[in-house]
Amino acid sequence: MASVLLPTDENLELLRNVLRDGGLVAIPTETVYGLAANAFNSSACENIYQAKGRPATDPLICHVASVSIAQSIASFNQLSRHLADLFWPGPLTLILPKAKVIPDIVTAGLDSVGVRCPIHPVFRQLIESLEFPLAAPSANPFAYISPTTAAHVADNLGDKIDYILDGGPSALGLESTIVDARNESAPVLLRHGALGKTEIENRAGIKLIDLASSVTQGPAVAPGSALKHYSPMTPLVLSTNPLEDHETDSSACLLWKKPAGNISGNVFWLSANGSLEEAGARLYAALHEIDQLGFKQIIAQTFPEEDLGSALNDRLRRAAAK
Ligand code: TXA
Ligand code: MG
Numbered sequence: 253m254a255s256v257l258l259p260t261d262e263n264l265e266l267l268r269n270v271l272r273d274g275g276l277v278a279i280p281t282e283t284v285y286g287l288a289a290n291a292f293n294s295s296a297c298e299n300i301y302q303a304k305g306r307p308a309t310d311p312l313i314c315h316v317a318s319v320s321i322a323q324s325i326a327s328f329n330q331l332s333r334h335l336a337d338l339f340w341p342g343p344l345t346l347i348l349p350k351a352k353v354i355p356d357i358v359t360a361g362l363d364s365v366g367v368r369c370p371i372h373p374v375f376r377q378l379i380e381s382l383e384f385p386l387a388a389p390s391a392n393p394f395a396y397i398s399p400t401t402a403a404h405v406a407d408n409l410g411d412k413i414d415y416i417l418d419g420g421p422s423a424l425g426l427e428s429t430i431v432d433a434r435n436e437s438a439p440v441l442l443r444h445g446a447l448g449k450t451e452i453e454n455r456a457g458i459k460l461i462d463l464a465s466s467v468t469q470g471p472a473v474a475p476g477s478a479l480k481h482y483s484p485m486t487p488l489v490l491s492t493n494p495l496e497d498h499e500t501d502s503s504a505c506l507l508w509k510k511p512a513g514n515i516s517g518n519v520f521w522l523s524a525n526g527s528l529e530e531a532g533a534r535l536y537a538a539l540h541e542i543d544q545l546g547f548k549q550i551i552a553q554t555f556p557e558e559d560l561g562s563a564l565n566d567r568l569r570r571a572a573a574k
Pocket of ligand 2: 389390398
């Protein structure tokens, strides 16, 4: 079973050495926990795919401490540099032309690499004195819900890895937004995520081509965007009126907003005051918890279709996919 370590100086140095030796460490980020390895070490990265049961066609994101380190593993044009300056460190992944130093296994053979610079303080403490970037997908078994606590990682991958760095619950609770700005005149949104599309567009003064909303997109667009993804074991269905659809004791009803009045019987909600940010931060944790309770079905309320709500609906639709 994996050891869950708190971020003391001693533990951080131990984990840096595990990474230097080609080991795997689950790490906290502000979005979700990642399963990290030295991005320059092909066999360490191979072990990430093994531990997750992830297809070799689905590339890994490289995590860095700064724009200048990112520039040593990928090339930036003016627009991607502008986006990095605006939103890094933070929940934005940029797809960039890769440098030779990144092994093919990291990018699943593509000539581009996903690069992200997280803001989580524990992650930054760990990476700032490492000599290499960290390749890290979300630390969940392939297609299952992403982890937002060290305990989620321990429950789902604890028998496959040795170390989990506990940095507390992920504040945002939803994966990074992915943008491919290699073509400056036609930047593309590849995955909705914790950074809103409108916020990117407004602050960067650009329009994004939204390829993330299409649930039928294939491998050519974004390798990891298979429709069924982020799924609990318990079958999940979406509803705009979940309390009405919720008829039996055998199903759980998951609302994003606390309903008015007295509510009884297997009804869960994500935010008491109807904050989408709070609901988003708690969605995966709630799905993990409900998944342990043995219901036959989860009836989940759709979020309002706006920015963060769209990102959350995207995850619910994929969780509901058969
Ligand atoms: O918030 C996050 O992004 C988290 C934390 C740990 O940083 N990571 C994460 O990684 O969600 P992962 O591997 O679960 O999702 C990354 C997605 C995958 O769908 C992958 O296919 C896509 O990014 N991706 C990676 N490199 C790519 C590339 N070069 N071109 C297109 N898509 C890429
Ligand atoms: Mg993932």
